[in-house]
Amino acid sequence: MSSIQSSSRKRKNKGSGDNSNRKKKPQQDLSDVRKLGEQLLSSRAHINNLPLLLNFLDPKSSYPREFLLESILSLQSFFTPLLSQLPSSSSKPTEDPESIYHTWVRSKFDEFVQCLIQLALSPTLSEEALREVVMDTLMECVKSGNAGNxxxxxxxxxxxxxxxxxxxxxxxxxxxxxxxxxxxxxxxxxxxxxxxxxxxxxxxxxxxxxxxxxxxxxxxxxxxxxxxxxxxxxxxxxxxxxxxxxGENSEYExxxxxxVFSKEGKTKSKKIKGTEGKQGEVNDVISxxxxxxxxxxxxxxxxxxxxxxxxPIDVYKEVLVTLHQAVIPYLSNPILLCDFLTKSYDIGGVISVMALSSLFILMTEHGLEYPNLYGKLYALLQPSIFIAKHRAKFFQLLDSCLKSPLLPAYLAASFAKRLSRLALTVPPSGSLVIIALIHNLLRRHPSVNCLVHQEDDNESTTKSGIDPFNNEETDLLKTNAMRSSLWEIDTLRHHYCPPVSRFVLSLENDLTVRSKTTEVAVKDFSSGSYGTIFKDEIRRRVKQVPLAFYKVVPTSLFSETDFGGWVFQSDDKSSQDN
Structure with missing residues (x-):
């Protein structure tokens, strides 16, 4: 063994000299690298070629890509058959020479893996094909690096x-x-x-x-x-x-x-792709x-x-957008998201709007009780919500949350009144959504139909024209919505946008008779804008077109009878008089 160690030292020194010469001669031949790999694979006597080949995997080196590929191929071919014989990285060698050898090879394998990780993440590795080779080699080490596991x-x-x-x-x-x-x-x-x-x-x-x-x-x-x-x-x-x-006859790959997926519950009806050729491939795989x-x-x-x-706020928004589709259906217990979603919903603004989808799923499908839902939902009804990016989904969820016939009358009246007040300031597309929501509220909750025509016994309130509804009140019990009326919606009869004035006529129907009316699909109006309204209008077929007819061609914009006591004259005439 001493002669082998001395021979190894000589080869190591010789290899070190060769390495220094290579640094001095950057134009070295690819055949030298290939020869190092062939010698390493041929005999254990050339084991000192192992660290030399690892030097070519340094991400900071400027070796050509061919050197890198050749080194990876040789090192992978060397390590793969030895992995089942190598000890773990934490094990200490015994005095046995074979144990010392295997422990040293294991340390070089760990170094090889570390070099692959650094190469895969190195910004200097510009070629995607080369990065893919490094990644594939690394995953092959993952596949069989633990005694085949x-x-x-x-x-x-x-x-x-x-x-x-x-x-x-x-x-x-x-x-x-x-x-x-x-x-x-x-x-x-x-x-x-x-x-x-x-x-x-x-x-x-x-x-x-x-x-x-x-x-x-x-x-x-x-x-x-x-x-x-x-x-x-x-x-x-x-x-x-x-x-x-x-399905029952499907396969996991x-x-x-x-x-990890072996022999916890034996099954003869399942196979997993990738187990071909292994003993007990059918019986040792769990269901x-x-x-x-x-x-x-x-x-x-x-x-x-x-x-x-x-x-971060951008990540927060991305998570909330996809949470109800990409996470909740696959959780072992979706109620675990209760704290995260309720905190998000309490933040307010666009974060609350984005959290509402997932929170609604937990309440309707997983039994979550959230008493503050309607109070927070009421607070979200601000003019800014009608221009928000996620307004379409919000209005659909708002309609779904107000769908239950068990809602108390004061709550339905507060939402109807809050929406009607917003109709005075929102864009025409928002007014269409509001009319659709109020239409559904009046149809679902006949007890609030009194808001359409409210008779007030208090003559002083009627004469003064004071609306008892308190729009600033956050407590739905104290808004006095049931004593008010939907006078704001009546103003939409004369809205400058024709679709709004036409659509508001739907509220004149007797919505208490459910058999004669149907609910309005809020999704048809929830994503509207000025552009969509304009496109719908220009596609309409107009039956009658108003025309201006004059027996005599007018010579002025206004006639003398339009403004009694005023005299209109041109600048030319006034200059001539002067």
Whole structure:
């Protein structure tokens, strides 16, 4: 063994000399790199070629791409058959020479993996095809690096580096999404890694920072700001496709056939893609139902850990927009979102509008009780809501929330009166939505039809024309809406926009007779604007066109009889008189 070690030292020194010569001669031949790989694969005597090949994977080096590809190919071919024999990274070698050798090879394999991660995230790697090769090699190490099982530790290092990267990794995320997120075990371990990372993040680091401090922190190499970390986590977790609802004879596709989804509940009716050729491929795979259950648990933990972070306002809005479709249906217990959504709804403004969709789903489908819903919903009825980006969805949800026939009369009257007051200031498209909402309220709740024609016994109030409705009151019990009337809607009969004046006539029908009337589809008016109204008007076929007819062609804009006592004369005539 001593002769082998001395021989290794000589080769190491010789290899070091060769390496220094290569640094002096950047125009070295590709055949030299290929020869190093062939020698490494041919005999253990050339084991010192291993660190030499690793040198070509340095992201800071300026070696040609052919050197990089050749080194990756040789190193992957060397490590793959040895992985099942190598000890873990944390194990300590014994005095046995074979143990020392395997421990040293293991350390070089860990170095190889680290080089692949750095290369994959390096901004100097401009070629997408080369980045894809590096990514594929890294995922092959993940696939078989743990004695043939999914190597979660390597994958966690990769996800951790991806989250903490200060450079854009859109290409890498696209590769993950298109090539690897289709595998159920890759998604599973991605959720686990993201949950670990979010749990270890310092909340103070993720707080919104001043622009100056954020820019300064981003300039530090390898140091990502708190906001950037949150954005990176959201970018990854939002790219993971949700778990499909598979049928009884469906198959889940796996990147590694053994590991996390093996032998917890034996089944002979399920197979998982990727287990071909493995012993017990049918009996040692758990059922699809159990896989779905395990995935939901990890999905829920990852998302709930992420939502506890202080989200930047742009990320906050993106999450709220997609939460009801991309998250709630796949949570193990959707009620877990109760605190997040109620806090979001209490913020007010556009955030409340965006949180309403998910909150409505929790209330109607999952039994959430939220007594303050109508009070907060009433407070959202401001003129600005009629020009908000998400107004269409809001008005549809508002109509759905007011649909229950069990609503008390004072509540329905308060909403009808608040909406009618807004009709005086909103654009014509908003007036159309308001008329549709009030039409449905009067039809659903006959007890508030008295607002259409209110008879007041108090003569002083009638004579003075005072409206008892208090528009500034936030308590729906104290608005006095039931003592008021919808006089604001009556003013819309003479609205300058013809569609508004025509549509308001629908409220003249007897809406208490439900069999003779139907509800108005609010979605047909919720996304209206000046442009949509104009397009609808120019498409209408006008039956009668008003014409101006004169027996004598007029010579002036106004006739003398229009303004009695006034004399109109031209400047030319007045100058002649002077």
């Amino acid at each position: 999914f190597h979660s530790s390597i994958y966690h290092k990769f996800i951790h580096s991806l989250v903490y990267s200060t450079h854009e990794a859109d290409t890498l995320l696209s590769l993950l999404e298109t090539k690897y997120f289709k595998y159920i075990d890759v998604r599973y371990f991605t959720y686990i890694s993201l949950e670990k990372i979010t749990r270890t993040l310092d909340v103070k680091e993720c707080q919104d920072m001043e622009p100056e401090s954020a820019e300064t922190k981003d300039e530090i190499p390898g140091k990502a700001s708190g906001q950037l970390l949150v954005r990176n986590i959201h970018h990854i977790i939002s790219k993971i496709p949700p778990l499909e609802k598979l 796996m990147w590694n056939g053994s590991g 699809a139902a159990n896989i779905s259950k395990k995935m939901k648990v990890k999905f829920s933990k990852a998302w709930m850990s992420f939502l506890r972070l202080p989200l």
